[in-house]
Structure formats: C-alpha cells, structure tokens
Amino acid sequence: MSLLGLEDREWIFLATVVFTITTILGSYSTLKLHRKTGRPYTVGLVSFGWILQTIGLYARGLQYGGCPLANRFELVQFLVWSAIALYIFVGPAFRVSLLGMFTSGFASALSIVSLAVQSWDGPSREPIFGNSPWIETHAALALFSYGVFGVLTVTSCMYLLQSRSLKQKKVGGLFPYMPSIFELTQINLRLLVLGFCILSGSLAIGSVYWSRAVESVEFLKIGATVAVWFAYGILLLLRVKESLSYKQYSWACIGIFAIALLSLDAVDRSTKPISAKARIENAWPRL
Amino acid sequence: MSFERHELLLITVNHETVPLEERERYSLDDEQVERLYRVMHETSAIEESLVLNTCNRFELYFKTNDPSSGQSTVFHALSDFYGIPLDELESHAKTRGGQEAIQHLIEVSAGLRSQITGEAEIFGQVKGAYSKCQQLGGAGALINRMVQKGFQAAKLIRHSTPIGQGQINISNVAVDLSLKIFGSLDRVSALVIGTGEISEKTAKALRSRGARNFGVASHSLERARSVAESWGGEPLLLEKLESYLNAYDILISATDVERPLISKPILDRIHLARRNRPLFLIDLGMPRNVDTACDELEDVYLYNLDDLAKIADDNLNERKAAIKTSEEIANQKADAIWRMLEKRGLVNASTL
Numbered sequence: 161m162s163l164l165g166l167e168d169r170e171w172i173f174l175a176t177v178v179f180t181i182t183t184i185l186g187s188y189s190t191l192k193l194h195r196k197t198g199r200p201y202t203v204g205l206v207s208f209g210w211i212l213q214t215i216g217l218y219a220r221g222l223q224y225g226g227c228p229l230a231n232r233f234e235l236v237q238f239l240v241w242s243a244i245a246l247y248i249f250v251g252p253a254f255r256v257s258l259l260g261m262f263t264s265g266f267a268s269a270l271s272i273v274s275l276a277v278q279s280w281d282g283p284s285r286e287p288i289f290g291n292s293p294w295i296e297t298h299a300a301l302a303l304f305s306y307g308v309f310g311v312l313t314v315t316s317c318m319y320l321l322q323s324r325s326l327k328q329k330k331v332g333g334l335f336p337y338m339p340s341i342f343e344l345t346q347i348n349l350r351l352l353v354l355g356f357c358i359l360s361g362s363l364a365i366g367s368v369y370w371s372r373a374v375e376s377v378e379f380l381k382i383g384a385t386v387a388v389w390f391a392y393g394i395l396l397l398l399r400v401k402e403s404l405s406y407k408q409y410s411w412a413c414i415g416i417f418a419i420a421l422l423s424l425d426a427v428d429r430s431t432k433p434i435s436a437k438a439r440i441e442n443a444w445p446r447l
Numbered sequence: 448m449s450f451e452r453h454e455l456l457l458i459t460v461n462h463e464t465v466p467l468e469e470r471e472r473y474s475l476d477d478e479q480v481e482r483l484y485r486v487m488h489e490t491s492a493i494e495e496s497l498v499l500n501t502c503n504r505f506e507l508y509f510k511t512n513d514p515s516s517g518q519s520t521v522f523h524a525l526s527d528f529y530g531i532p533l534d535e536l537e538s539h540a541k542t543r544g545g546q547e548a549i550q551h552l553i554e555v556s557a558g559l560r561s562q563i564t565g566e567a568e569i570f571g572q573v574k575g576a577y578s579k580c581q582q583l584g585g586a587g588a589l590i591n592r593m594v595q596k597g598f599q600a601a602k603l604i605r606h607s608t609p610i611g612q613g614q615i616n617i618s619n620v621a622v623d624l625s626l627k628i629f630g631s632l633d634r635v636s637a638l639v640i641g642t643g644e645i646s647e648k649t650a651k652a653l654r655s656r657g658a659r660n661f662g663v664a665s666h667s668l669e670r671a672r673s674v675a676e677s678w679g680g681e682p683l684l685l686e687k688l689e690s691y692l693n694a695y696d697i698l699i700s701a702t703d704v705e706r707p708l709i710s711k712p713i714l715d716r717i718h719l720a721r722r723n724r725p726l727f728l729i730d731l732g733m734p735r736n737v738d739t740a741c742d743e744l745e746d747v748y749l750y751n752l753d754d755l756a757k758i759a760d761d762n763l764n765e766r767k768a769a770i771k772t773s774e775e776i777a778n779q780k781a782d783a784i785w786r787m788l789e790k791r792g793l794v795n796a797s798t799l
Contacts, residue, residue, distance in 0.1 A: 194609040194765075326627065326748050331758055336612065340630035341725065402722040405745045 164215065171216030172237060173275060178209030179244075179268035186261030190337050202260035203248065209264070210244045217241060227300050233281035235303060235424045236274040240267045242307020243314075254347050256339045262314045270310075294365055301362035302385065306420055308355035309392070312348060313417040316410035319344040323407060345406050348413065349399060356392050363389055384423035391416045452514045453544030454794050455589065457551055458521060461504035462562050465539045472531060473505035473539075483507075484583040486528055492520045495587035497594065499555070499576040501569065503562055506555070508548060510589045518542060545794070549593055550781035556601035558611060559773050565610040565766040570601060589793045593784060600780035607776070608769040613762030617645065617755045618652040620762070621729050625653065625697055628725050628748060636660035638695040640685060641702030642674045645731050649699050650678055662695060664688060665702075693717045696724060701731035707738040714741055721746075729755070 166174075182205040189195060217237060220228040228234040247263045274280055318338060325335040339347075363385065370382070395412050398404045404412065460473045475483065480498055487496040492513045499506040507525070511517025522540075526533040543551050551560070556573045558565045577594050580586045586594070605611045614620045622632075629635050635658050639650050642665060650661060661680030665671035671682035683691060688708065692698070700708060709728065723746055730737040730751040742749040788794045 193607070194612060194769075195607065322627070326624070327742070329750065329754050329758070331624075331627075332761070335627070338627075340627050342628065343630045405723055407745050 162219070168216045168219035169275070169281070171212050171219060172271070175209045175213035175216060176268055176271040176275060178205060178212060179264040179271060182206055182209065182264035183261055183268055186258065186264070190258070190261070190334055199260070202264075203251075206244060206260055206264050207248055209267075210241065210248060213237065213241050213244070226296050229299050229303060231280060231282045232424060233274045233277075236270055236280070238300070238303045239306045239310060239424075240270050240274075242304040243267060243310040244307075245304075246308055246311050254350075256315065256318075256343065256347060257337055258318070258334065258339075259311075259315070262318060263311060266310060266314045295369055298362050298366040298369065301358055301365065305355045305359035305362060306424075308351055308358060309413075309417050309420060312351040312355060312413050315344055315347050315351060316413040319348065319406065319410045341406070345409075348406075348410070352392065352396050352399065352413070356389075356396050359389050359392065388416070388420045388423050391419065452518075453548070454510055454512075454514055454517075455508070455545055455548050455593070455788075456511060456518055456521070457506060457508050457543040457548035458518075458525070458540050459504060459506040459543070459551070460539050460541075461506070461560070463560065464541050469539055470503070470505075472529065474502070475500045475505070480579065481583060483528060484580075484585050486524055487585065490520060490524050492517050495590045496585045497576065497580045497590050498585070499573060501572045504555070504560075508552065508590065508593075510587065546781050546785040549597060549784050550777050552593065552597045553600045553604070553777040553780055554774065556597055557604040557773060557777065559604070559770055559777065563615060564763065564770065565612075565615075567605075567611055570598075570605075573601075574598070588791075589788065592788060592791070592793060596780075596784045596787070600777065600784070603780070604773045604776050608773050609765050610769045610773050611766070613758075613765055615759050615763045615766070617731075617752070617759055618648040620755045620758045621649050621699070621750070622652045622656050624748070624750060624758075625658075625727055626656065628727050629696060632657040633659065635697060636662070636695045637697040637699060638662040638664060638683075638692070639678070639680070640664045640688075640698065640700040640708065640736065641732065642670065643701050643731075646699050646701045647678060649729065649731070650680075653697065653699075654679070658697075662691065689713055689716070693720050695726075697727045697729065698737075699729045699731065700736035702736060704732065704734065704736055708736045709741060710738040711740040711744065714744055714747060718744070731755075 162168075182202060185205070186202060217228050217234075220234065224230065227238065229238055243263060244267050247260060251259055251263075319341055322335065322338050322341050322344065325331060325333070326341065366385075395404075395409070395416060399409055460470060462470065475498075480500055483498055484496065487493045487507075487509065492511050493509050494512050495510040497508040499508070507521065509517075509521060511520070513520070522533060522537060525531075526536050529536065531539075552573075554560050556570050558567060558569050561569050573594075577586070580590065614623050625632060625635070632653060635653075637650065637653050637658050637660070639646050639661060642663070654661070661675075661678065662683050663671050663675040663678060663680045664683040664685045665674065666685050668682060668684050671684065675682040685702075685708070692709075692713070698709070702708070714726070725746045725748065728737050728741060728747065728749040730749065733752065735751055737749055737751070739749070741747055785794070
C-alpha cells in the first residue's frame, strides 16, 4: 500500500539503507578514524531509520487493520523494528558503547535478507487476527520478545568478540571502544530476563485463546513457540545458577536465537490468512 | 638560531634542541618564573609574555612592539637573567615567529612535541603556565586569544586523532585491561605478590582508578605487613595462597620463584567457588610466576611482561603514526588563528 507517495516496501527499503549507513559509518569511524561515532549521531540515524520503517509497517498494517504479521517478511521486519525500538528507548540505560552500531548492523542484515528473498513477502493482504485484539497483542508481544532476544544475540556476539580479543591479546580494532566483558554479562542477563518475561506474557495471552479452541492453532506453531520459550527458560535458570560459563551462555544465546528465527517458519506456515481468520473467529465469536 | 621579524615570537629550549645536562640550566622554580615576568615587564620592547617551564622545556612566547630588534633584546635579557653567555644561549635556543609560534604552541599542548609522544600531562602544564601568566600580568589581548584558541585546537587534535590513545607504560596497560574485564574497579579485589617497584606501580595505578581492596602476599608475614602498611592492604602469607586466592579478581605477581606459583590445577580447584567470575593474572615476574597453561581456562586472562610491553609498544607506534595528521591539523588551525589575530588587529601582517 502506498503512503506519502511511497509503497510500504519502499519505506522499509529506505529504512534498511539508513541502518546500513549507520553500521558503515560506525565501523569506519571506529576502525579508521579511531573514535566512536557520538551516541547522539548514532541514535539520531537509527531513530530516523526506525521512523521510516514504522511508516512502512504502518502502511502495510492499514491493509490488515492490525499488526502486519502475515508472512515471513513482515515477521522479520517486525522483529527488527522491535530490536531497534529497544535500542532507542531502553538502550541508553545499558550505557553500552557501540551497541547502536552493532544493533543497526543486525537490523540491516536481517532486513536485507527479508527484502532480497521475494518469496518471503507472499501476497497475504487479508486480516489475520479476525476481530481479536488479544491475539494481535499475543503475536506482537511474541515478536517483540524476539526483538529483545535479537539484541541479546548482538550483545552476546560483543561479549565473544571482546573475550576473544582479551584471550588472544589482540587489543586493536574495536577492542578499545567496546564495553567491558563484565558489563556485557550483566546486560545479557537483563535482556534475557526481559525477553523471557515478554514471551511468557505473550504465551499466557495466547494460551487463553488456545484453551478455548485447541484445534485453532497448529501443533507445529505451538510446539515451536513453546520450545523457544522453554529453551530461553532453561538458559535463564542455568545463568542464574551460574552453571554455564559466560562463553557457553553467549553461544547458547546465539544458537537459541537462530532456532527462534527458524521457528518463524512454523509460525508463518500456520498463519495462512483465510484459514487463520476463520479459526480465530470460530474461537472468539464475541470479539 | 634563526632571526625572526615578527610581533609574535617564541624562544624555546627543549629536549629536541639540547641534551638534559644543558636543559637543566634553564629550569626555573616558581620564584624565578615570577622574576622573569618582572624582567619582561621592565623590557620596554615587550608588550606581552608567557613563560612555559616544564622538566623538558623552557619556552617564552612574547609580543614585541619592535619586530626588528625584539628578538635580540629578549636574548640579551635572557642571557643576563640566566647568566649564560649570549652565543651559548643562541646555540641552545630555537626561535619561531608568527604563525609558526602558534603552531608550536598547539603541538606542545597536544603532546606532539613531548618526549613521550601524546602524553596528556603537558596540557595541564601549559594551562598552569597560562594561569600563572594571567596572574602575573603577562597576558594581553594577543596572548589570551592565541592561547585560548590554541587550547581548542590541541583538544581537537587529541579527540580526533589517536595521538593520546592507548597506554604506553606497562602499569597503565595493565589497568586498562582490568577496566576492559571488570568495567569499574570499585568492587574489584587485587592481590599483589612480590614487593618490587613494578608491582608497586601497578598497584598504585589500580588504586588511582578506583580499586580499594588489596592484599599483599609475601614469603614473610613481617615483610607483607610492612609493605601492606605503606601501600595499604591486607598482609598475607604466600604459602597459604590457595586458601585466599579465590577472594581476588586481579593478581599481580612479580616475585623470584623457581617454579610457577600459580598453576592450572590450583585454578581448577577454585574454579567452582569463583562462579565464573573473571580472573585477571598479571605476571610481571622473571622467571614467570604463573604457568602459561592457566590461560587455557575460560574466564582467566593471563598477561605476562612481554604481552604488556608489546601492547605498550603498539600503542606508542600508533601515536607516532598519528603525528603527521596531527601536525596537519595544527598547521591548519595555526593558520586560522593567525588570520583571526590579523583581522582583529592584534598582529600586523606588514611586519612579516
């Protein structure tokens, strides 16, 4: 759908360009000029990209009359949008150097892939949540938690990079500008708790709907979502009990997020618009 | 010595121009600096002056109302002041005039001209000299404008180039690495084994960056106690190292040993109790005090003397590589400042 003279995909394309520019500028500034791009500039650029992306997603959402979460392209875009929103609004509390550069790199990588694979953006322009705002909230929260886990993956990569530099005594490149490994471990824990709570909330909302009409949700979708929730839950438990080294924990964060991304395939497959809408309306005739 | 016909002049004697034994003769205490300012006030050809006096340099920036003879007048005055024959003084000193004097001030303030390239202390020394100059009435419109703008240019150089980045002495490199592991050192405990100079410097550097809890371990409790009293910290007996090692996050070891004090089996034994807390081992001993196999353990970061020295060397090389870019910035800024001074009528271009 066109908004302000541009198609929704074009807005998203522009946002991707801004995220990519932020990453390139940040890397150039740090590695070549030996100074960090000032936080206001990074936040400004990322926020600009996020606004462009919001317009694109809003334009698409207008077609559904709800959150645009109908195909894999939209799921990935919403995840990226969530990760960037987290960086813009919660990131300052973390006080992590280069988080903006890394997060925009993560956002541009996912966004480029989702734009490049045309088949991900299937022609599903029907409302997918029926008239149920709760199902929409459930889906949006689940995707937002994936955004949090995306940022967790970014900070886990930062931890592994920093720890590797310290181990190998290679203290050039990004090393002087990155946060300490202790700070990264603390942020990783906070992000895991946050993401797990949001995902739990999403599943709690979804379970109310599911318990009323068990057949309305495909087993694959339930299985994949619960498996991801369970995996992050176990990881949180192990982290709190200090049963994993920070390196193992970081790799686990990256691994589980990769699985979570693959699980989007299961979520996508079970949201064929017409059938999803019919199933939801069967389960929630009053809403 | 070259002859400069400028209203703004600089006479400098520094580590680049003369060796230490000659430089010593130009060193001034506070009272002598005050006396020199009085001499400058009494010299009719001098309108403004700024004295920069550090362990590595004596510099006099001044504005003269007689560009044709100002330089020689000041040389005579300095020769009388120091009691150094004029020809000797002229052979030790370098002179710069106009824009070159401003560029020199910027380069000195940014640490480009320091013996240890990029060191930050000089900036404070120049600021101190300027403050004294204002106090003693040496600064007028020209010096004030030149120094203030020069400071801005020096700050720009330090922020936009790697000239002052990376530590270049071993103790500070160790502290920087500690910060990269622990973030803040406020809640970090450090154990010092060995009571040599390098251990003391490293402990002091850690303390200056916020570390509060120290242990001092020695083969003799008496010795540990006496060192702990002077450095601050808890005295510990080295023989019982394994019993208290777990309580520390940083270990600085520089003692004479035949076999490594810390081995992988020792760290394996305390691993569970550490609950993944990182351990930073700084081995400054020769022969080495920590078995290299300890580095194989996750969350253990082992750096020996060579590792730290290599980082310090690399940082110094990076700084040296940044000199050319920094000089270009200094040149551009000096040019801009000079044009601004001309525009304001503080210097006269026709005297060039």
